[in-house]
Amino acid sequence: MREFREFGHKMIDWVADYLESPERYSVLSTVKPNDIIDGLPAHGPEQGETIEHIFEDFERIILPGITHWNHPRFLAFFANTSSPPAILAELLATALNANGFIWKVSPAVTELEVVALRWLLHWFGLPRDWFGMILDTASTATLHGIAAARAAIAPETRDIGAPNDLVLYMSDQAHSSVEKGAMSLGIGRRNVRSIGTDSEFRMLPELLVDAIQKDREAGLRPFCVVATVGTTSTASIDPVPAIADVAEREGLWLHVDAAYAGSAAVVPEFRWILDGCERADSLVFNPHKWLMVPVDCSVFYCRRPDVLRHAFSLVPEILRTSDSGLNLMDYGIPLGRRFRALKLWFVLRYYGHEGLAQIIREQVAMTRDLRDRMAEDPRFEICAPAQLSVICFRQRGTDEANRLLLDAINGSGRFYLSSTLVGGRYILRIAIGNMFTSRATLEELWSLLDALVATME
Amino acid sequence: MREFREFGHKMIDWVADYLESPERYSVLSTVKPNDIIDGLPAHGPEQGETIEHIFEDFERIILPGITHWNHPRFLAFFANTSSPPAILAELLATALNANGFIWKVSPAVTELEVVALRWLLHWFGLPRDWFGMILDTASTATLHGIAAARAAIAPETRDIGAPNDLVLYMSDQAHSSVEKGAMSLGIGRRNVRSIGTDSEFRMLPELLVDAIQKDREAGLRPFCVVATVGTTSTASIDPVPAIADVAEREGLWLHVDAAYAGSAAVVPEFRWILDGCERADSLVFNPHKWLMVPVDCSVFYCRRPDVLRHAFSLVPEILRTSDSGLNLMDYGIPLGRRFRALKLWFVLRYYGHEGLAQIIREQVAMTRDLRDRMAEDPRFEICAPAQLSVICFRQRGTDEANRLLLDAINGSGRFYLSSTLVGGRYILRIAIGNMFTSRATLEELWSLLDALVATME
Numbered sequence: 028m029r030e031f032r033e034f035g036h037k038m039i040d041w042v043a044d045y046l047e048s049p050e051r052y053s054v055l056s057t058v059k060p061n062d063i064i065d066g067l068p069a070h071g072p073e074q075g076e077t078i079e080h081i082f083e084d085f086e087r088i089i090l091p092g093i094t095h096w097n098h099p100r101f102l103a104f105f106a107n108t109s110s111p112p113a114i115l116a117e118l119l120a121t122a123l124n125a126n127g128f129i130w131k132v133s134p135a136v137t138e139l140e141v142v143a144l145r146w147l148l149h150w151f152g153l154p155r156d157w158f159g160m161i162l163d164t165a166s167t168a169t170l171h172g173i174a175a176a177r178a179a180i181a182p183e184t185r186d187i188g189a190p191n192d193l194v195l196y197m198s199d200q201a202h203s204s205v206e207k208g209a210m211s212l213g214i215g216r217r218n219v220r221s222i223g224t225d226s227e228f229r230m231l232p233e234l235l236v237d238a239i240q241k242d243r244e245a246g247l248r249p250f251c252v253v254a255t256v257g258t259t260s261t262a263s264i265d266p267v268p269a270i271a272d273v274a275e276r277e278g279l280w281l282h283v284d285a286a287y288a289g290s291a292a293v294v295p296e297f298r299w300i301l302d303g304c305e306r307a308d309s310l311v312f313n314p315h316k317w318l319m320v321p322v323d324c325s326v327f328y329c330r331r332p333d334v335l336r337h338a339f340s341l342v343p344e345i346l347r348t349s350d351s352g353l354n355l356m357d358y359g360i361p362l363g364r365r366f367r368a369l370k371l372w373f374v375l376r377y378y379g380h381e382g383l384a385q386i387i388r389e390q391v392a393m394t395r396d397l398r399d400r401m402a403e404d405p406r407f408e409i410c411a412p413a414q415l416s417v418i419c420f421r422q423r424g425t426d427e428a429n430r431l432l433l434d435a436i437n438g439s440g441r442f443y444l445s446s447t448l449v450g451g452r453y454i455l456r457i458a459i460g461n462m463f464t465s466r467a468t469l470e471e472l473w474s475l476l477d478a479l480v481a482t483m484e
Numbered sequence: 485m486r487e488f489r490e491f492g493h494k495m496i497d498w499v500a501d502y503l504e505s506p507e508r509y510s511v512l513s514t515v516k517p518n519d520i521i522d523g524l525p526a527h528g529p530e531q532g533e534t535i536e537h538i539f540e541d542f543e544r545i546i547l548p549g550i551t552h553w554n555h556p557r558f559l560a561f562f563a564n565t566s567s568p569p570a571i572l573a574e575l576l577a578t579a580l581n582a583n584g585f586i587w588k589v590s591p592a593v594t595e596l597e598v599v600a601l602r603w604l605l606h607w608f609g610l611p612r613d614w615f616g617m618i619l620d621t622a623s624t625a626t627l628h629g630i631a632a633a634r635a636a637i638a639p640e641t642r643d644i645g646a647p648n649d650l651v652l653y654m655s656d657q658a659h660s661s662v663e664k665g666a667m668s669l670g671i672g673r674r675n676v677r678s679i680g681t682d683s684e685f686r687m688l689p690e691l692l693v694d695a696i697q698k699d700r701e702a703g704l705r706p707f708c709v710v711a712t713v714g715t716t717s718t719a720s721i722d723p724v725p726a727i728a729d730v731a732e733r734e735g736l737w738l739h740v741d742a743a744y745a746g747s748a749a750v751v752p753e754f755r756w757i758l759d760g761c762e763r764a765d766s767l768v769f770n771p772h773k774w775l776m777v778p779v780d781c782s783v784f785y786c787r788r789p790d791v792l793r794h795a796f797s798l799v800p801e802i803l804r805t806s807d808s809g810l811n812l813m814d815y816g817i818p819l820g821r822r823f824r825a826l827k828l829w830f831v832l833r834y835y836g837h838e839g840l841a842q843i844i845r846e847q848v849a850m851t852r853d854l855r856d857r858m859a860e861d862p863r864f865e866i867c868a869p870a871q872l873s874v875i876c877f878r879q880r881g882t883d884e885a886n887r888l889l890l891d892a893i894n895g896s897g898r899f900y901l902s903s904t905l906v907g908g909r910y911i912l913r914i915a916i917g918n919m920f921t922s923r924a925t926l927e928e929l930w931s932l933l934d935a936l937v938a939t940m941e
Contacts, residue, residue, distance in 0.1 A: 031568035032500045038572055039492035042579040043485050056591050060809040063595035071603035075836035078569060081829075085576065089826070092592025097581040103589070109581035111488035112535060115495055119542065121574040122499040124554040124566035124778045132560070134513050135549030138520035146528035163620050164820040174668060189646040189670025203800040204819055211631060211796065211817055213646025213670020259800065315820070321581045322822045339668065343660040343716065352517040360668055362661060363621040363772070365779045369546070372538075379532035 034078045042114065049098045049463070053440030056094045063092045094443065097321075099463040102472070103445035105259075105287045105417075106460030109321035116373035117321065120366040127364040130352025137353050140368035143375060144326060150380055151292045153305055158332035160355050161324055161367045165286035168311035168327035169253070170208035171339075171359055175309055175329060176251035176280030177212065178338035185338065189213035193250045194242045196220045198230035198265055200258040202284060218247070227412055228263035228449070230254065232273055239277050251280045254307075256300055257288025260447040260454075261411035261419050264288065267303030275306070283310040286325070290317035291415055294384040297391070300415075309335075317416070317460050318383065319374050324367050332358060390416050390459050397457070397469050406480050410449060416459040419449065422480055426453035435479045442472055491535045499571065506555045506920070510897030513551045520549045551900065554778075556920040559929070560902035562716075562744045562874075563917030566778035573830035574778065577823040584821045587809025594810050597825035600832060601783060607837055608749045610762055615789035617812050618781055618824045622743035625768035625784035626710065627665035628796075628816055632766055632786060633708035633737030634669065635795035642795065646670035650707045651699045653677045655687035655722055657715040659741060675704070684869055685720035685906070687711065689730055696734050708737045711764075713757055714745025717904040717911075718868035718876050721745065724760030732763070740767040743782070747774035748872055751841040754848070757872075766792075774873070774917050775840065776831050781824050789815060847873050847916050854914070854926050863937050867906060873916040876906065879937055883910035892936045899929055 066088045095101060097109045127136025144159035162168045173195065181190050193214055197205045199221045209219050220242070223234045239249045252274050254265040267283065274281040283304050289312025291297040304310055309329045314320035329335050340357040348354070356362050378386070391414075398413040401420055411419040422432050429446075433455055436442050445456050457472070523545045552558060554566045584593025601616035619625045630652065638647050650671055654662045656678045666676050677699070680691045696706045709731050711722040724740065731738040740761050746769025748754040761767055766786045771777035786792045797814040805811070813819050835843070848871075855870040858877055868876040879889050886903075890912055893899050902913050914929070 028500050028504050028568065031503070031572070032496065034572060035496035035500065035575075036493055038575055039489065039496055042575065043489045043492065045579055046488070047485050058591050060587065060591070060807060061595070063592050064599055067596075067599045069602070070606050071600075071832045072836045073838050075839040076833045078572065078830075078834065081569070081833045085826075089592045089596060092590070092595060093580055093582055094588075094590040095580070096583055096590070097579065107581065109578055111485065112538070114575070114578050115488070115491055115535065117578040118492075118495055118499065118571070118575050121566055121571050121778050122502055122554065123550055123552070124564065125550055126553055126779050130517065131551075133549070133551040133553070134515050134517070135520050135546045138518070138549060139524075139546060142521055142524045143528075145526070149527050163822075164818040166817055166819045170817060184670065184672065185667050186672050186674055188648040188672030188675060191645045191648075203798045203803075207796065207798045207817065210642050210798070212668065213641065215641065215643050215645030217643055218645060321578050322583050322820055325820075339664065341660045341664045341667070346660075350517055360623055360627060360664065361621040362623045363779055363782075365620075369542075373535075375528045376533045376538045377535065379529045381530050382532040 030078055034082070046111065049095065049100070052095050052098065054095050054098050054100045054443040055437050055440060056092050057440070058092045063088060097461065099461050099465065099468050100442045101461055102457045102459060103443045104458060105316045106458045106464065107316050108319045108460065108462040110319040110374060110462060112373040112377035113320050113370040116370040120369045123366060125366045127366065128356040128362045129346055129348055129354040131348050131350055134352060136364060136366045136368065137355055139372055140355070141353065143368050143372045144328070146375055147326065148328070151301060152298055153301065153328070154330070157328045157330055158335070158358070159326060159328045160358055161371070162327050162359065163323040163325060165202070165284065165311050165313050165325050166204035166207060168325050169204050169282065169284055170211060171327055171335065172282035172309035172311065173208045173251055174212055174338045175331065175335040176282065179280055179331065179334045180248065180250040182337055191215070192247045194218045194220060194247045195251045195253070196222055196235055196238060196249065197253040198222050198224050198255060200224055200228050200260055200263060201253055201255050202259050202286070205253045205284065224263070228258060228261045230265040230270060232266060232269040235270065235273055239273070249277060249279055251282060253282045253284055256283060256285035256304070257415065260449055262288060262415050262417040263411065264300055271303045271306040280308045281306065283307045285310060285312040287313065287316045288415055290314065291387055291391070293380060294388050314371055314374070317387065319378065319386070319462055320371055324371055386462050390464070393466050393469055394418060394459050397473065400473065410452070410454050418457040419454050420457070421452070421454055428483065429453050429455060432479060432483065436475060439475065441475060487535055491539070503568065506552065506557070509552050509555065511552050511555050511557045511900040512894050512897060513549050514897070515549045520545060554918065556918050556922065556925050557899045558918055559914050559916060560900045561915060562773045563915045563921070564773050565776045565917070565919040567776035567831060567919060569830040569834035570777050570827040573827040577826045580823060582823045584823065585813040585819045586803055586805055586811040588805050588807055591809060593821060593823045593825065594812055596829055597812070598810065600825050600829045601785070603832055604783065605785070608758060609755055610758065610785070611787070614785045614787055615792070615815070616783060616785045617815055619784050619816065620780040620782060622659070622741065622768050622770050622782050623661035623664060625782050626661050626739065626741055627668060628784055628792065629739035629766035629768065630665045630671070630708055631669055631795045632788065632792040633739065636737055636788070636791045637705065637707040639794055648672070649704045651675045651677060651704045652708045652710070653679055653692055653695060653706065654710040655679050655681050655712060657681055657685050657717055657720060658710055658712050659716050659743070662710045662741065681720070685715060685718045687722040687727060689723060689726040692727065692730055696730070706734060706736055708739060710739045710741055713740060713742035713761070714872065717906055719745060719872050719874040720868065721757055728760045728763040737765045738763065740764045742767060742769040744770065744773045745872055747771065748844055748848070750837060751845050771828055771831070774844065776835065776843070776919055777828050781828055843919050847921070850923050850926055851875060851916050854930065857930065867909070867911050875914040876911050877914070878909070878911055885940065886910050886912060889936060889940065893932065896932065898932060
């Protein structure tokens with residue numbers, strides 16, 4: 028334990044230095060495929076090695092292969108933060124190593140999850156009595172939402188298998204995890220409908236109605252619609268109230284994918300993004316995306332836990348208990364349950380409601396300022412409303428010119444942006460979400476963009 | 485960052501003290517349902533709080549609700565260890581917060597996973613070219629194995645949905661996750677066959693053959709058999725070579741659940757437990773069970789990654805890449821991928837092959853010594869061969885007397901054992917797996933058992 032103590036202190040200082048001086052690192056790793064594999068021995072060591080030696084290799088071989096997600100100039104995908112209080116909480120959780128698959132085997136793991144998830148419902152203005160649990164990713168959570176939807180319309184599935192006439196609806200901007208979830212559950216891709224969107228990339232409810240009617244006429248059973256609050260490409264927000272109307276009228280399960288944007292609802296003036304979501308049957312949002320919690324922490328809420336339980340519950344004898352505690356294993360696929368609530372609870376308390384709101388409010392403000400600046404510059408085109416913290420833009424000109432621009436930005440090592448295709452066009456994205464990203468960071472990005480575009484003209 | 489640094493050092497010392505002085509804690513939490521919930525505010529704080537204050541509440545409110553899994557006297561389920569080098573690795577991984585869903589977004593996350601999993605294949609004497617990836621739990625991994633099995637026999641599933649004539653086989657001792665996996669995927673429970681076992685709880689291959697024949701005659705399609713190496717109740721080991729023969733002859737996918745016992749194959753004289761597994765199509769084992777790695781870290785191997793990829797691959801535009809790196813998102817449900825390989829790599833190097841083998845070898849030896857001692861005592865009955873690190877036993881007498889005995893042991897706060905039903909009988913389990921469990925620990929357990937049984941007589 029002497030070695031643990033000594034190196035533990037060194038690593039705390041290393042982490043503090045890492046977070047204080049991100050500029051020392053190129054944001055995007057520049058290694059080539061197999062560099063790390065080739066840099067490491069083909070076989071593991073027969074004899075043990077010292078922490079000192081392993082840590083040297085971590086710095087020398089592993090670190091150059093890391094793309095620095097926890098970096099203020101990481102602006103790709105959805106940027107996020109592993110915040111200092113969360114890092115400390117994970118240290119404690121790892122030491123405890125509690126595995127809360129049933130209440131009894133570590134009551135605090137289950138109950139702190141209940142408490143933290145209720146606090147969030149309160150802050151979000153969502154029904155306080157929703158059932159909630161933490162899963163690893165939004166992909167897994169959405170799969171659970173679809174499985175519950177199926178259990179609601181076809182409860183016999185658990186016994187006789189998946190019916191082949193159930194149809195699921197999502198927008199053409201929905202995340203691939205919706206289709207993957209349906210596919211994994213045994214609902215074929217041919218039974219997944221991609222509903223068209225308006226000029227701001229929001230699902231058109233009238234097209235949803237048409238599609239449902241057409242499927243009913245064909246003898247199929249519409250069972251689930253997935254609305255997205257903050258799509259992956261453009262952060263667009265589906266009209267959830269109108270979709271909820273359709274779902275209610277048609278008897279469909281409404282699952283909401285708010286993985287990225289949901290966190291913004293901690294800000295009172297952005298609470299509107301969840302309008303209508305109080306009518307959802309299930310909803311996912313990821314504190315590991317925009318709520319300063321490190322991966323993995325995906326929150327899954329369900330209004331009808333009895334249905335979810337029907338989809339997943341199977342209790343083996345070794346885990347049968349007589350207490351009245353909540354056994355979260357009954358509500359999903361994974362049995363093991365890491366103590367992920369601890370980091371979430373540390374973050375909610377350390378920053379508080381107002382602290383978190385202020386971080387997100389300021390990120391949205393700086394996003395809008397950069398968007399306005401780009402919109403005023405004739406060399407750029409803004410390709411989607413940037414209401415939250417994502418800017419979709421193009422340099423006016425060809426897709427190829429925009430590809431070169433992205434390569435130049437990312438190749439600089441100073442920033443990492445990502446790209447997407449929207450309406451067949453190649454588009455660049457700036458996603459702000461790391462809490463250490465400042466206006467100065469964006470000023471620097473603007474200078475780089477300005478210089479690169481000038482060179483390319 | 486000053487606060488992080490200050491409290492980081494305090495928490496490293498707290499963790500070191502925690503690991504050094506486990507006797508300060510009752511192994512099993514004694515809180516009642518809702519104690520933790522009632523001990524915390526109904527609403528989260530509006531204003532942020534200090535780490536000091538949060539940590540006080542952690543010690544005062546959360547810790548009493550923790551059952552101490554990382555404790556030498558935790559002998560329930562499958563005991564495990566969050567070892568010192570793994571705790572340090574998790575600290576680094578949390579600070580980096582890298583999310584390696586595709587190679588490009590953090591090459592080291594993918595490639596270290598490849599390297600560490602190859603090292604294990606080498607140590608286990610399994611085919612070096614197997615594809616491997618880390619998932620959260622064995623439940624998730626087994627679901628992936630079954631999904632791949634389905635994609636092999638019915639590749640049209642991804643497009644048109646699950647067929648309803650596929651039949652899966654497992655033993656009557658298999659983990660509930662096998663049935664749950666099939667059920668979740670849309671394979672009804674009526675298509676899951678539970679095959680009988682011999683007097684040592686091992687699947688009877690002749691009964692498997694009979695069941696397959698009967699199903700074929702009924703017009704069904706046998707597609708997958710799950711063999712278990714180390715069952716949950718008794719740690720029994722199915723005859724994998726004979727099951728592999730059947731699978732090969734009948735064209736079934738062979739998935740092996742070695743979640744607990746697989747780790748023992750790092751010991752050369754226990755390598756036999758994986759005999760026949762080189763013929764498996766997929767296999768899961770959990771370093772977070774018996775390889776000194778904290779939850780979650782479940783290793784999933786697959787001999788036919790092309791089939792796995794067919795079951796799960798869906799690539800959205802935003803994640804399309806042109807490099808030749810391996811994109812692990814294509815092989816499973818979760819998109820996000822935490823840097824779990826780092827803790828595994830730290831552990832493999834810190835202890836080395838011989839160090840890990842020596843820990844497990846000694847745990848098996850002390851298990852057998854305790855088993856022999858109990859077998860010689862007429863008051864006890866050993867209920868299953870204890871070949872590895874699990875002893876199934878009963879006090880001679882009624883189920884009720886054994887229930888009371890377990891309550892007395894667990895109620896002491898000094899040990900945590902679990903129970904199971906085998907052949908309709910209530911049985912107690914001693915599972916050894918924490919690296920700090922010593923012969924002295926078991927001596928103390930024996931004294932307690934001896935005293936309790938004496939009192940009850």
